[in-house]
Amino acid sequence: MLKANGLWFRYGRRLPWVIENQTLAIAPGERVALVAPSGRGKTTLSKLLAGYLQPQQGQIRLDDRPLPSQGYCPIQLIFQHPELAINPRWRIDQSLNEAPRPSPEILAALGIQPGWLQRYPHELSGGELQRLAIARVLTPATRYLIADEMTAMLDANTQALIWQVVLEFAQEHGVGLVVISHSEALLGRICERAIALGG
Amino acid sequence: MRLSPTVPSRLSGFSNRRQHTLGAIALCGLFLLGVMVSPWFLSDAGLNPILALRNQPPSWSYPFGTDWLGRNMMVRSLQGLSLSLRVGLLAASVSAIIGTGLGVAAGSLGGWVDAVIIWIIDVFFSLPHLVLLILIAFAVGGGTRGVIIAVALTHWTSLARVMRAEVLQLNGADYVQISRRLGRSPFWIAQHHLMPHLLPQLLVGLILLFPHAILHEAALSFIGIGISPHLPAIGIILAESMRHLSTGYWWLGVMPGLLLLLAVKAFDWLGENLRALLDPKTSQG
Amino acid sequence: MLSISQLAIRFTQYDRGLRRKQLQVITDLSLSVEAGEVVAVVGSSGSGKSLLAHALLGILPDNAQQQGQVSFLGEPLTPERCRQLRGKAIALIPQSISSLDPLMQVGHQVQRVAQLAGASQAEARTTVGRTFARYDLPKSTGDRYPFQVSGGMARRVLVSTAVVTQAQLVIADEPTPGLHPDVAKETLQHLRELAQGGRGVILITHDIEAALQIADRVAVFYAGTTVEIAAAADFPAGNLRHPYSQALWRALPQNEFIPVPGSQPSPEALPRGCLFGDRCPQVSEVCQMERPPLRPLNQGWVRCVHAEG
Numbered sequence: 001m002l003k004a005n006g007l008w009f010r011y012g013r014r015l016p017w018v019i020e021n022q023t024l025a026i027a028p029g030e031r032v033a034l035v036a037p038s039g040r041g042k043t044t045l046s047k048l049l050a051g052y053l054q055p056q057q058g059q060i061r062l063d064d065r066p067l068p069s070q071g072y073c074p075i076q077l078i079f080q081h082p083e084l085a086i087n088p089r090w091r092i093d094q095s096l097n098e099a100p101r102p103s104p105e106i107l108a109a110l111g112i113q114p115g116w117l118q119r120y121p122h123e124l125s126g127g128e129l130q131r132l133a134i135a136r137v138l139t140p141a142t143r144y145l146i147a148d149e150m151t152a153m154l155d156a157n158t159q160a161l162i163w164q165v166v167l168e169f170a171q172e173h174g175v176g177l178v179v180i181s182h183s184e185a186l187l188g189r190i191c192e193r194a195i196a197l198g199g
Numbered sequence: 200m201r202l203s204p205t206v207p208s209r210l211s212g213f214s215n216r217r218q219h220t221l222g223a224i225a226l227c228g229l230f231l232l233g234v235m236v237s238p239w240f241l242s243d244a245g246l247n248p249i250l251a252l253r254n255q256p257p258s259w260s261y262p263f264g265t266d267w268l269g270r271n272m273m274v275r276s277l278q279g280l281s282l283s284l285r286v287g288l289l290a291a292s293v294s295a296i297i298g299t300g301l302g303v304a305a306g307s308l309g310g311w312v313d314a315v316i317i318w319i320i321d322v323f324f325s326l327p328h329l330v331l332l333i334l335i336a337f338a339v340g341g342g343t344r345g346v347i348i349a350v351a352l353t354h355w356t357s358l359a360r361v362m363r364a365e366v367l368q369l370n371g372a373d374y375v376q377i378s379r380r381l382g383r384s385p386f387w388i389a390q391h392h393l394m395p396h397l398l399p400q401l402l403v404g405l406i407l408l409f410p411h412a413i414l415h416e417a418a419l420s421f422i423g424i425g426i427s428p429h430l431p432a433i434g435i436i437l438a439e440s441m442r443h444l445s446t447g448y449w450w451l452g453v454m455p456g457l458l459l460l461l462a463v464k465a466f467d468w469l470g471e472n473l474r475a476l477l478d479p480k481t482s483q484g
Numbered sequence: 485m486l487s488i489s490q491l492a493i494r495f496t497q498y499d500r501g502l503r504r505k506q507l508q509v510i511t512d513l514s515l516s517v518e519a520g521e522v523v524a525v526v527g528s529s530g531s532g533k534s535l536l537a538h539a540l541l542g543i544l545p546d547n548a549q550q551q552g553q554v555s556f557l558g559e560p561l562t563p564e565r566c567r568q569l570r571g572k573a574i575a576l577i578p579q580s581i582s583s584l585d586p587l588m589q590v591g592h593q594v595q596r597v598a599q600l601a602g603a604s605q606a607e608a609r610t611t612v613g614r615t616f617a618r619y620d621l622p623k624s625t626g627d628r629y630p631f632q633v634s635g636g637m638a639r640r641v642l643v644s645t646a647v648v649t650q651a652q653l654v655i656a657d658e659p660t661p662g663l664h665p666d667v668a669k670e671t672l673q674h675l676r677e678l679a680q681g682g683r684g685v686i687l688i689t690h691d692i693e694a695a696l697q698i699a700d701r702v703a704v705f706y707a708g709t710t711v712e713i714a715a716a717a718d719f720p721a722g723n724l725r726h727p728y729s730q731a732l733w734r735a736l737p738q739n740e741f742i743p744v745p746g747s748q749p750s751p752e753a754l755p756r757g758c759l760f761g762d763r764c765p766q767v768s769e770v771c772q773m774e775r776p777p778l779r780p781l782n783q784g785w786v787r788c789v790h791a792e793g
């Protein structure tokens with residue numbers, strides 16, 4: 001169970017609160033949509049949950065323990081822009097090895113071709129890079145996956161292909177999903193329930 | 200079908216841009232290395248006064264002419280430039296090390312360390328460059344040592360700023376933050392994400408520091424608080440020539456001056472080409 | 485107004501050291517745009533849709549080579565003519581506010597665009613005033629810097645940059661991602677209005693839903709080729725001709741959400757036959773022999789030997 005209790009967060013001491021007294025709980029294997037008008041802290045909350053930011057007040061607990069401060073984080077966040085998520089000076093293969101290497105079945109299911117591995121990120125398209133960024137976190141150590149507009153930049157076919165793999169993986173390993181998307185159709189397809197921010 | 204390359208002119212001369220860049224780098228490197236080691240290959244004969252051949256204008260046997268004692272100006276200029284280059288190399292390297300060290304420390308440690316380093320950089324920037332150079336050179340007693348210390352202590356600031364900005368930007372980059380969440384230690388990240396990015400910056404920064412170091416070394420020597428007048432540094436040669444310019448012996452100043460200009464330009468060109476090659480964004484051009 | 489036929493673009497890139505390789509990024513693109521219509525160019529990233537915009541504006545990088553025929557208003561669009569026309573007869577609506585100069589007030593920037601397109605300073609000022617008024621931008625917006633305008637306003641400012649030029653052809657490159665659905669809808673509506681005013685509009689997007697909201701015709705790109713040109717109504721009506729466009733429609737979350745597996749072929753090693761061959765359920769021997777040509781079918785175009793009326 002992933003639980004956030006009374007989270008408060010702001011980016012600076014004189015700036016307004018972005019997250020105010022937010023509490024939520026997500027069970028393993030659950031698929032939850034995070035809903036709020038734009039600019040109301042959806043991305044901030046996902047960064048808090050994945051440990052990219054530290055809340056000023058409140059705690060995030062995974063199975064009643066605080067998040068580990070080092071080592072592989074069991075809660076992983078996928079961003080909208082894959083070209084920022086991969087070191088531009090590394091070959092793809094090196095980036096894939098940054099985390100425990102994903103299984104060949106995952107790579108094949110995502111349509112990742114062996115020929116891509118020796119290339120540099122600027123030689124691949126956004127859709128191809130996003131498949132790699134996702135493959136990297138589809139490992140058994142991942143317990144929760146937060147998708148922040150994960151497929152907003154991708155065409156419908158690549159979007160469906162990526163979600164098919166992610167949903168299958170989540171079901172098989174009991175991974176909880178938190179999904180942010182502007183597309184209501186997509187949220188309706190994927191999620192079982194929605195959490196409205198601030199509510 | 201019509202074939203229309205977008206920029207035909209640039210493609211026609213050199214079929215391969217990367218060859219062009221590498222060629223420029225090799226050419227500049229060889230020229231500078233040649234100047235630097237030239238004193239060991241030129242005989243000292245050119246330095247002996249031959250009074251019969253005083254004040255000869257440039258000719259085939261004396262491309263740079265001779266001075267008021269009949270010394271070969273080309274040999275003197277090369278000797279002087281070689282000395283200046285070596286002094287510049289040492290000063291620029293020390294400067295680059297200081298700049299990198301402080302810049303990386305400011306960027307990665309942050310907090311009061313960052314504040315102090317930024318403050319020092321701002322102090323250096325707010326003082327007139329040459330005044331500071333003169334003060335430091337004078338304070339440590341002048342001479343070759345004085346020049347090296349003065350140039351080394353005053354030229355690290357801009358590289359430190361660049362390095363600090365690079366480290367801040369890298370630490371804020373998504374892929375570095377993700378790396379941490381993927382379980383990588385700060386040391387691993389510094390080694391694999393930061394170093395490969397900073398090293399080319401350091402190399403290019405160092406090479407682009409040279410021209411400044413050499414020019415300021417020459418400037419200090421020119422006004423008489425740098426390298427001792429007995430040594431034929433390029434600044435000394437130029438200072439001496441000033442006394443003879445009004446008498447029409449233009450080559451005494453112009454020829455060594457041109458050589459200095461060429462050397463500085465070569466460093467600049469070398470640095471720019473190296474940067475173009477090392478940056479993945481421009482290396483495809 | 486604009487007609488592109490068999491456009492091909494190849495990049496020469498450095499591999500390791502001095503060895504070079506050829507990347508065929510656009511193989512065979514054909515497209516036409518008439519005055520008063522919105523043509524959407526739909527495809528995945530890497531399908532060559534953004535490069536098409538670059539080619540039309542003459543801003544391809546130096547290592548690109550271009551082949552094929554492009555004509556604009558009846559005359560061939562040479563690199564020189566591109567340079568003359570861009571910003572005047574052909575205008576781009578940039579993807580985001582970051583394309584504007586961050587240190588210059590937006591009103592000045594839009595006015596400069598108008599002046600560069602040939603208007604005098606006084607004319608430009610009145611045009612900008614009129615355009616801002618039309619897009620409900622308060623007068624004070626002109627005095628703001630790009631970082632001070634909100635997302636929705638920023639879009640209207642970007643649309644204004646194209647409107648003040650009187651350009652006959654407007655290219656909008658991915659105008660909707662990252663926008664709130666209402667703002668996205670509004671932006672698309674502005675593009676529609678531009679077409680109603682007699683201009684030709686090319687909407688480049690990966691988002692079919694956005695495209696179908698305003699486009700008259702949709703060109704589907706795949707691996708640097710036009711695989712189909714269809715009327716927007718053909719999508720919901722199920723009249724699509726090419727297996728890839730059918731797959732795109734089927735993959736939408738509101739439809740079946742079922743993808744075709746695999747990925748686009750690499751521009752370094754394109755197959756000899758049909759570029760969609762390795763992912764196509766209908767693939768046969770004929771497809772793998774040679775690349776099918778683009779042919780007319782049911783008032784549209786398709787690049788597939790199996791498609792029937």
